[in-house]
Amino acid sequence: MNELAGKIQIDLRSSEPIYLQIVRQIEQLVAAGSLKQGDQLPTVRELATALRINFNTVARAYRLLDEERLISTQRGRGTYIWEMPTPEIQERLRAHGLEEAARSYLAAALRLGFSPAEAAAALSRVMAGGGGHDAPADHFESF
Amino acid sequence: MNELAGKIQIDLRSSEPIYLQIVRQIEQLVAAGSLKQGDQLPTVRELATALRINFNTVARAYRLLDEERLISTQRGRGTYIWEMPTPEIQERLRAHGLEEAARSYLAAALRLGFSPAEAAAALSRVMAGGGGHDAPADHFESF
DNA sequence: GTTGTGATTGTATAATTGTATTATTGTCGT
DNA sequence: ACGACAATAATACAATTATACAATCACAAC
Secondary structure (H helix, E strand, O other): OOOHHHHOOOOOOOOOOHHHHHHHHHHHHHHOOOOOOOOEEOOHHHHHHHHOOOHHHHHHHHHHHHHOOOEEEEOOOEEEEOOOOOHHHHHHHHHHHHHHHHHHHHHHHHHOOOOHHHHHHHHHHHHHOOOOOOOOOOOOOOO | OOOHHHHOOOOOOOOOOHHHHHHHHHHHHHHOOOOOOOOEEOOHHHHHHHHOOOHHHHHHHHHHHHHOOOEEEEOOOEEEEOOOOOHHHHHHHHHHHHHHHHHHHHHHHHHOOOOHHHHHHHHHHHHHHOOOOOOOOOOOOOO
16 A cells, blocks of 8 residues: 555645646646556555545546546556657657568468468458447357 | 467556457467367466466456457367367458558557657567567566 | 375455446526 | 436446355374
């Protein structure tokens, strides 16, 4: 259990919503080096109890921080400060990341016994269909 | 120690649960012929240690695969590939694996800030260049 | 051969984690 | 007052983990 709760002060009378107060203060703690990569944050329920608020409010703050890639929330495991790549690495990742991902995808397709043309066709199908994020991955039911 | 662990990559930040990531990837490895009938899988604790997760999560994946009759888990003995899927199932697994890989690639490209068209173009370049290496597992070590 | 002990295997149950959905509350504009 | 909308809370849920357990094996002692 983390003494982070003691470092966060919320003002219930403030016009700033509680969940934004939490977001802002955690951002500041990370910027100040008070929270480092890999540090585990208190659970939503721990922090909520310490701050005497509902844990869903903490969860909302954590969700925002997760979306901005500052933390990583993992159901059943907890929430952690996420490794923020340095700007140079970030740029290098973007520069080379796409090609590497493409190579990796092609290799996977070949391992599965498909031709490069089939790999490209599959990509087109996915682009046309549900373009966005990772799919529910419906694995087949036994029969 | 089975080197299967090295072939399985999990993304703790993915919305896809860890146990389903394991299920899917083992299905793909079987479909691709990387795992054959009678092969012993790593124990739940071995694989869990290698992936830095709890062994119950691996056990849950194995249980699903066991219910699919793809593997056979035996208390006190270990886990083995039970039967090669029927050609129809195998083809279905292959197709599913390809779609999943394409979706994953597209998601990675979008995450890097590229458009779907750029993703497709990058794939074409890699196909033309005859990409030598399979680039394994860039990201996602801890947390 | 049998038995016993310890190590290693998967299993079962419950506790802990974040998530999704819905209801309640509060505030502001009209 | 009223209605709309954001913030918060209540409830149920899903994923992961912790803990204890049962089956199997290896191997030594008898």
